[in-house]
Amino acid sequence: MHPFLPYRNWLTKAHLAFVVCWFASCSQPSNVETALDTQVLHFGLGAEPQHLDPHLATSVAAHNVLTALLEGLVSEDPKTLQPIPGVAKSWNISKDGTVYTFQLREDARWSNGDKVTAQDFIYSFRRILNPEFGAKYASMLYPLKNASHYHQGKKSWEEAKVGAKAIDPSTLQLTLEHPLPYFLQLLNHYSWFPVHPPTIDKFGAFAKIGTSWTKPGNFVGNGPFRLFDHQINSVIEVRRSKNYWDQKTVRLQGIRFYPIEAVFTEERAYRSGFLHLTQSVSADRIDFLKEKYPKELHFEPYLGTYFYRFNHQAPPFDDQRVRQAFSLAIDRQRLVDKVLKGGQTPATSFTPPGTGGFSPAPKFQHDPETARALLGSYLQEKGLTKLPPIELTYNTSEGHKKVAEALHGMWNEVLGVEIRLLNMEWKVFLSTIAKGDFTLARAGWIGDYVDPNTFLHMWRSEEGLNMTGWTNKHYDQALENAQKTDVVSDRWKYFQTCEDLLAEEVPILPLYFYVHLTLRHPTVRGWHPTLLDHHPYKYVYLSREESP
């Protein structure tokens, strides 16, 4: 007898049951299909946010979740990102541009039904600026008069007289150090968002990191959605809030954020209808996706610059001619067309053109002849025949490697320089750069708000982000002048002076401007490409047809 014969009958039944279960499990429609009825947006978040506390958050992922849960004094227009009323229904600006008086709306409510008051904002500003707290983005509030004095622990809140005053529960007055044309836009950064004081006090979170007030069930927000579920590395779910003042505008019933880090996994999730939109797309997949999903693959402008830092403290980049030669030898157009191929644009300035209306003159150009001449004069003066090999440091990533190799080719071709590529694990890379232990190093910068200052402030002499060793008094002065005036043409003039100095002394090497590459399903409506990749969710909805 066959050894398995007595079991044949049983095996057949089990097999049948398995097939039935299989098909039963399979007939479920995808997330994207069911979402047309449920109005739940399935959102590729890219990474697990480190914090859901607006005063501790520092990431794009956190921004994407926090703007669903909280609302600042102003909100943003979904197309232009221009400030529109948020918790404040209106505001007055004093003639000299330093005093902002906000009228808060009567019907602004926290998700537990409490009224949002001017005192709540004062409490929140005081919390993020608290020197004991250690908030990384506290300096975002430095435009407030005397905020830096308090934050640096020089004076108490009362002594410092920080320029934030609750005149009555519905009137908030903010006084600035000096006029700031982009101040209202700045208020849309999560560091300016309010937190619910009784909740913070209940969890002892006023000056303490790592309390559980941000967990579902504890979180009290004032945004269009409330926190419903949070499973780390799995999903963050928010659902429509019944207490939001403008709930008639909100059309989504909820958003599910998935922190999928692996780009290929995210793409597969999109292609099988699990996600409505992805956080990113792998550069290697662009050609395929362009062909298969031409209407769903979007190349959207993004306020960011990819660049290299020169180390000014050591030869050969302590000499301006060498830095200029390295910059002029690069064909940025070829870099974006032949290497990156993802719709990026060549960076001929450090500030991306059109940032807040400012378009810098294209100063970083391709000129191999001049590059050779400049390097030649340096070599002659130093009595060298060629430069010693140069180390180019970058954090380990295929994308960075591709760019580094392409530049190596260009420098070798034009200047005959040998480049050694040195890749490092991310944290090792960060600590190496911060110690100044590099010759030439990769970097990138994404703007925090739509104003040239978010880029140009990096190269102030005192700025911690500078890290090149380059200082220039004229640069610092021009930037300070730009801060102090609200005449637009004057500001552009000062910013252009900064850009001119960068192009002339080349402390850094701008390479290209970022684009935001994403897959987005055609049923996602009310979603517009914006420079900061901000998309106020209350205008978003899911439909096969465009809303009339």
Add this chain to the structure above:
Amino acid sequence: MTKLIFSRLLQAIPTLWVIATVTFFMTRFAPGGPFDSEKAIPEEIKIKLESHFGLDQPLFHQYLLYLKNLLQGDLGPSFKYPEWEVSELIATAFPVSLTLGALSLMIALLLGIPTGMLAALKRNSWMDYLPMSLSMAGICLPTFVLGPFLIYALSTQLGLFPPLGWYGPTDWFLPSLTLGLFYAAYIARLTRAGMLETLQQEYIKTAKAKGASSWRILSKHAAQGGLLPVITFLGPAFAGLISGSFVIESIFFIPGLGKFFVTAAFNRDYTMVLGTVLFYATLIIFLNLLVDLVQAWIDPKSRQSK
């Protein structure tokens, strides 16, 4: 037997202490720290953060404090996700990895053992060559190739299973199958080898001569000895399976332990690295002990030698 268990548990204490100590100092000597980021933070804020997490104390002091907390079962908060305790994160992620590991192992055993037995019985026939070639392919094919292939075929094309996630039982099938097939291949080969050796033994010949059916010989006599290599393999394999697989978790977006284990090192999340390493070490020690006990129970020879 009790003596064996007791002595193994005693040995575990110094082992874990050495692991904790080595890991503690290795993570601290790695360049970079938990608070480094591209948007550099002001020095005074870094100091605040370091003092908040006790990193401003002398290193040896930190080490003693860590050991003290460890003895009280406190692994501390995660540096990367300070709103969560390390033990809380492990408690959330481990059941996921355990389910995935157990299901994969079940698939691996259900496929691997019968295949290996059949191949041993029908040695040098197509029933031997075909499954053994397939299992060789299975061992060589990495999960990051097999996983996306199964997703493409069964999810994207046929729409039979969700492509990723860990939200309900239907999500369990594809990742368990991917991981299970990989281990099934190993188990099939080990079973075949073990069975072949056992089938040559005198006592099998005796059983045959006494007229026992081939099913009885296989299940009663040969399996007991033939499966010993599989059991030895199962201890570390099971530990590997349930401590999470970073690759499978990335492909299928599963919130398991493997991801914490790997990314904690990249994030310099000191407490998380220590927590996951110690958890993994304890698990291996425990499972190895379990394997020894099972072996002793099955194989009288090994019982005597111990």
